[in-house]
Amino acid sequence: MTHGFSLGRRLEQREERGLRRHLNPAESVAGRTRLADDPGGGTADFGEPELVFAANNYLGLADDGRVQRAAETAARSIGTGAGASRLVTGDTTLHRALERDLADSKGTERALVFSSGYAANVGVIDALDPDVVFSDELNHASIVDGCRIGADETVVYDHCDPADLARRMDARSGDADSESWLVLTDSVFSMDGDRAPLSDICDAAERHGAWVMVDEAHATGVVGADGGGVVQAQGVSDRIDVQLGTLSKALAAQGGYVAGAETLIEFLLNEARTFVFSTGLAPPAAGAAREALRIAREGTRRERLWENVERLRDGLEAAGFEVLGDTHILPVVVGHRDDAMALATAVRDRGIVAPAIRPPTVPAGRSRLRIAPMATHDEAAIDRCLDAFERAGTECGLL
Known part of the structure; x- marks a missing residue:
């Protein structure tokens, strides 16, 4: 009897299926x-x-030379790495400046930067600890994994189908008063190139007192008059409880962020394990992202x-x-x-x-x-x- 993992054979099987x-x-x-x-x-x-x-x-x-220079300036003036969790000594004025700019572009009270968008999704869902998550069937793997870790139950609704979401919520409406419900969706779906109908999704969520969380990974800096994303473009900023995004796509750096109310951010910086127990975002990445956001908004x-x-x-x-x-x-x-x-x-x-x-x-x-x-x-x-x-x-x- 062997207690190994047979990794070689697993790789061979992936090769046979054309998935290596x-x-x-x-x-x-x-x-x-x-x-x-x-x-x-x-x-x-x-x-x-x-x-x-x-x-x-x-x-x-x-x-882009401007973004590269911003990263270099941050490395020279602050350092190449944060050196610790931001709750220890890894919090800098550059992190705070980036978060103010992100909150301004998203139209929220405050923002919080994570080490990656993946960490942001997993950490936020785990910290909120919802009784039930209603998740679009084509949501990103980071949302799926966040639900596996942090949600008591996940209900998957048909892709970009608010009517199906409403039906699934109505079917359990008797539990709504005693449970915390969270509706989760990407704003732009990376494999289908479409965008979520956020207003209709909010309508369904609001009928049951559910929160709505939107991942703007592929929309940040690109969609909306101010590069604020689909939430901004569809005019539902005041109806979305949690906005996420990445700094690693249009903003050409590394990291993720969460934007929302002051109480949400204060709660997450205390409870989101992927924030609390991770070294702060490297200052060059923060500097690059801040400059890229400026260019996206102004250029x-x-x-x-x-x-x-x-x-x-x-x-x-x-x-x-x-x-x-x-x-x-x-x-x-x-x-x-x-x-x-x-x-x-x-x-x-x-x-x-x-x-x-x-x-x-x-x-x-x-x-x-x-x-x-x-x-x-x-x-x-x-x-x-x-x-x-x-x-x-x-x-x-x-x-």
Whole structure:
């Protein structure tokens, strides 16, 4: 009898199912870069430059000189790491300044920065300790894991379907007075490119006295007149109890945040284990995120991104592809996983990085390529992407 874990065999099984993943280093995080196959413990052998249409660096700020200088200034003036939990000695004036800016952009009393968006979701759900969570079926893994850890019971409702949410809440309405209920949804869904109907979700929640928590990971800095996200764009800021987001996507840094009422933030900094027992966000990340937020709010990057999105969506649909959603994430549905893999390879052969997304991440028969343009892609880059997809689609017999 053995009490081992048979990790080698588990990896073989993933390989047999086509689910084995590898780390493929990039030379930089720009919209155009060189990539290498997984070098293991060796030196990366980079290929020719390729256009990246797969990153969450939506505003193209990760290699922006202003953001880099802000990170450098923070490292030189404060340090490269916080050195401790923020409840010990890891709290700095830079963390506080970033949180004030985030709260202002979200229209809330206060914000709190976590080490990652994942930590924020898990920590908040665990700290709130809801009796019942009503969760959209396509919510991010961090929400799913937060529910596993922190919720007594999780009820999954149909994707972006407030009517189904209302039915499921009505079915247990007799328990509403004695239980704490939390409705959880992403605002922009990363694999379908659509956005949650927050007003209708709030209607259903308010009928039962439930709180609403929204994860703005893919909307922060991108959606809304002030980059405040879908909550801001749909005019429901005063109806959402907990707003979350990340600093690692459009804001080009690292970390996550929670925004809401003063009492919520004070409670979380005392009770959220992923905050209390984690070293504070590194000052360079805080400095970079703060500058990126300023650029997102004051500059023209958002407008340039949406111009690229419109041009790319129109071109893909004109070529005959099915493109989901209505946001800056453009999922091109292919169907069978093998066809998606073939299309991704054919597109890559033409210098465009847009990996295939396969089951179990998406439903069987709905494999896709997830395209994410950046504000820094020029017209030539968008045209090259469209040409690559049209030629590759024809080559693979998909058009």
